Amino acid sequence: MTAGLYPVRNILILHGPNLNMLGSREPEIYGSATLAEIDRNLAHLAEQDGVNLTAFQSNAEGELIDRIQKAATDGVDFIIINPAAYTHTSIALRDALAAARLPFIEVHLSNIFARESFRRESYFSDLALGVISGLGAQGYELALRYALAMR
Ligand code: DQA
Numbered sequence: 377m378t379a380g381l382y383p384v385r386n387i388l389i390l391h392g393p394n395l396n397m398l399g400s401r402e403p404e405i406y407g408s409a410t411l412a413e414i415d416r417n418l419a420h421l422a423e424q425d426g427v428n429l430t431a432f433q434s435n436a437e438g439e440l441i442d443r444i445q446k447a448a449t450d451g452v453d454f455i456i457i458n459p460a461a462y463t464h465t466s467i468a469l470r471d472a473l474a475a476a477r478l479p480f481i482e483v484h485l486s487n488i489f490a491r492e493s494f495r496r497e498s499y500f501s502d503l504a505l506g507v508i509s510g511l512g513a514q515g516y517e518l519a520l521r522y523a524l525a526m527r
């Protein structure tokens with residue numbers, strides 16, 4: 377995908393399970409920013425560029441799948457997703473993204489390759505446009521800046 381050729385007008389940020397606990401959840405691994413702070417920063421950046429941004433967090437696999445299915449029909453052009461623990465387990469969430477046929481970037485706050493071996497496997501990375509892992513909350517921002525630069 378080349379900058380300037382892709383119409384990114386509506387971006388969906390998806391956060392998987394336990395990311396609602398950011399700020400207090402293992403801050404030595406995930407940082408001290410809360411999810412609300414991360415989403416607020418992203419919304420601000422998108423607004424400056426005149427792009428609509430919606431953020432959705434769920435601890436339930438089915439709710440995330442429902443949101444992706446809806447994205448395919450409600451004008452979302454681009455997804456930034458941190459599937460959290462579902463990264464390593466959810467074929468169903470992978471299938472939903474494959475069916476949606478929307479470009480997405482996979483983001484992880486921590487470096488999933490530098491942790492337990494079960495975190496090294498992702499059901500998403502081969503479908504993703506790109507993967508950002510280990511750059512903390514800034515990873516979401518970099519993903520968003522990439523999506524904004526594609527327009
Ligand atoms: C995570 C990494 C996952 O392994 C973990 O289950 C998470 C968060 C991250 O952002 O670093 O919940 O996706």
